[in-house]
Amino acid sequence: MPGPISPRHDALDGLSQIIGEGRMLSDVTSDATWQDLAPAERATAQRLITETLRFLGRADYLLTPNLTRQPPLRVMNLLRMATVELMTGGAAHGVVNEAVKLAGRNRKTAPMKGLVNAVLRKITALEPAVWDEAPDTTLPKWLRPRLAKAWSKKAVAQIERAHAVPPPVDISVKSDAQGWAEKLQGTLLPTGSVRLGARGQISALPGFEDGDWWVQDAAAAVPVNLLGDVAKKRVLDICAAPGGKTMQLAAKGADVTALDISETRMARLRENLQRTHLAAHTVVEDALTFEDGFFDAILLDAPCSATGTIRRHPDLPYVKTQTGIDELVALQRALLSRTLQRLKPSGLLVYCTCSLLREEGEDQIKWLVSQYENLEVVTPDVPGIEPDWISSEGGIRLRPDYWPELGGMDGFYMALLRRSGEPSPG
Incomplete structure (x- = not known):
């Protein structure tokens, strides 16, 4: 029987809505299910979404060699979120186990529990330098060429690198x-x-x-x-x-x-x-x-x-x-x-x-x-x-x-x- 729902579950739902349905994060977090979360859980789920989106390019770069083909979006997002956690200081055992449990909660993703476990075990074996050297998330295809024309491709790459740095207050x-x-x-x-x-x-x-x-x-x-x-x-x-x-x-x-x-x-x-x-x-x-x-x-x-x-x-x-x-x-x-x-x-x-x-x-x-x-x-x-x-x-x-x-x-x-x-x- 599934255990209690964790902030990672809400984060995974939110990621799939943003990437798959084009919903704003502010709209996602306004849903009734989010209002039931304790403040700390809500903050954790929102942070997981934000960091996964910020480092999506790096996560995909690390995941692609370990996938023969891209899995369904929800599984891919689960792998992305776990990869970002693992490469930014998350405890390997807890992150991997939680990801496998999340895959098992959904009947469509449950058959891929083995894939999730195998891929993330490979990610845990990577050196930290691999993450630091991975390419940044690129700007959208409709926006990137406009900015490159206005300034330069080098400037656009610098902007993308700046986007990978969590903003100060x-x-x-x-x-x-x-x-x-x-x-x-x-x-x-x-x-x-x-x-x-x-x-x-x-x-x-x-x-x-x-x-x-x-x-x-x-x-x-x-x-x-x-x-x-x-x-x-x-x-x-x-x-x-x-x-x-x-x-x-x-x-x-x-x-x-x-x-x-x-x-x-x-x-x-x-x-x-x-x-x-x-x-x-x-x-x-x-x-x-x-x-x-x-x-x-x-x-x-x-x-x-x-x-x-x-x-x-x-x-x-x-x-x-x-x-x-x-x-x-x-x-x-x-x-x-x-x-x-x-x-x-x-x-x-x-x-x-x-x-x-x-x-x-x-x-x-x-x-x-x-x-x-x-x-x-x-x-x-x-x-x-x-x-x-x-x-x-x-x-x-x-x-x-x-x-x-x-x-x-x-x-x-x-x-x-x-x-x-x-x-x-x-």
């Missing part, structure tokens, strides 16, 4: 970044964010409950810095939830209006504002129809493919496709045009996306300045930005392979623009 602080870096045993990054050192439950760290800081990738924190001194200025944050940039603006003394189309996401933003004791006007509305006077500065963090966040969300390559990119590009352009109607003369606009695609970044700014005569791209003048990050049209291109010695960053694009007079199509 970055935070933005209200004040005294150096002090918080020391208190949290972290590192003060060149752009002003703090990268945490010690791992642990985020909410249990000093300063979290008091609202002294919030989690925000270092790359995502740069766009607000482009606006410079925003104290007492009226600033609109479009697509604001969950609120990292809103909190940055509020902490700098801006009169912030946070705009988002989702009430659910806005509720999370309000919770974050409450915890950090920061204030902002929150509005749930479509940015394409929003009207509330004019603003000194606007930050548009536009909806995008999110391809810059694959290192944090390794499920994205199995969910996202090139389908819908054209629609996103069209929406971004509509938002940019609408945004200009809410910007005061001489006002500043920051456009940004967490995308690696030029169509959602550099090309959008080139299009925008070609449409409006009274727009100029402003050369960024903020700490920590390296000259090589400045793209030809004047924006900032951040990639996951930057700061390799510090642990990398998310992929991001951003540009600062200034307008004068009323916008008129060029």
Whole structure:
């Protein structure tokens, strides 16, 4: 009779849904079966999924010579998950036995218990160096050629290597970044964010409950810095939830209006504002129809493919496709045009996306300045930005392979623009 279900069982189910059905990890973990898990079990299952997806390329490289043909997806995923566990420090006896038990729980996979046992025994005999030298998980076929054309095949390989490094946790602080870096045993990054050192439950760290800081990738924190001194200025944050940039603006003394189309996401933003004791006007509305006077500065963090966040969300390559990119590009352009109607003369606009695609970044700014005569791209003048990050049209291109010695960053694009007079199509 089967024993109790372990976190590995839920992880295996989740892997098969992500790889086989194209479900997001966030959707998988929202299922009722996951809600019944104890917090520790839930965390373990989610970690197993994330690490297996992150190291899928290496696992397949090690498994392929030991398989005469690829088994059904569920068995293959079981082998992948166990291989990743074994090669990243898992106890051989426990991992192999658990994998065999998992195969036996399903009538379709039970006949392959012997295969699972035999293959994993061979994996346990491998030297650790084999894992370190194995090829990284490659980007999706629809994405890889685009990025190679934009930069180079070498750059793409560097990005894939960066995706294989578990991402650190970055935070933005209200004040005294150096002090918080020391208190949290972290590192003060060149752009002003703090990268945490010690791992642990985020909410249990000093300063979290008091609202002294919030989690925000270092790359995502740069766009607000482009606006410079925003104290007492009226600033609109479009697509604001969950609120990292809103909190940055509020902490700098801006009169912030946070705009988002989702009430659910806005509720999370309000919770974050409450915890950090920061204030902002929150509005749930479509940015394409929003009207509330004019603003000194606007930050548009536009909806995008999110391809810059694959290192944090390794499920994205199995969910996202090139389908819908054209629609996103069209929406971004509509938002940019609408945004200009809410910007005061001489006002500043920051456009940004967490995308690696030029169509959602550099090309959008080139299009925008070609449409409006009274727009100029402003050369960024903020700490920590390296000259090589400045793209030809004047924006900032951040990639996951930057700061390799510090642990990398998310992929991001951003540009600062200034307008004068009323916008008129060029």
